Amino acid sequence: MALFGFSPVLFWFLAGIVFLALELLLPGLIVFFFGLGAWSTALVLYLLPMSLANQLLVFLVSSLLFLVLLRSFVKKIFLGRTLEVDAMDQGGLLQGTGEVIEDILPPAYGKVKYGGSFWQARADQPLSRGTTVRILEKNNLTVKVGPLAAEGEQ
Structure with a gap:
């Protein structure tokens, strides 16, 4: 039986491509497995002719099997892993200097610019806008920031 002038095998193969393309637009890594299910259906149909009801059953079962068995594995590959250690805690920030862009009047917070980013900042003493500070x-x-030159330094 030809659907839209395509053989059923070609139809399922193209449906798999459509599902994989949809995965690029939809979050969640779910539609990907429908694409694999469609390709599985195309392969089974190529090897063994069957009715439309059986094709849909193969598609449903294979899609769910791929989803249950492979989702966590594929998710790790495509979504990556998270970094457990905060990159800012590795000392790079603590050696830097920044500029006060919003007055810091303790106990109120102000803002500093450091490394091209803006940070909410606190200090033990008032610091005015434009002051260069040490992180x-x-x-x-x-x-937490302090003035660049401490008492007695120049």
Whole structure:
């Protein structure tokens, strides 16, 4: 039986391509497995002619099997892994300097610019806009800063 002038094998193969293309547009890594199911159906249909009801059953079963058995494995490959250690905690930030862009008047927070990013900042003493500061400590998205030249330094 030809559907839209295509053989059923070609139809399932093209449906698999459509599902894989849809995965690029939809989040969740689910539609990908429907593409694999469609390709499985095309392969089974190529080897063994069957009715449309059986084709749909093969498509459904193979898609669900791929989803259940391979999703966690494929997700690790395509979505990557998360970095357990905060890159900012490796000392790079604590050696840097920044510029106050919003006055810091303790206990209120201000803002500093460091490395092209803006950070909420706190300090032990008032710091005015334009002051160059040393980054002393980081706590989540807040940094503690102090004046670049400490008492007695020049």
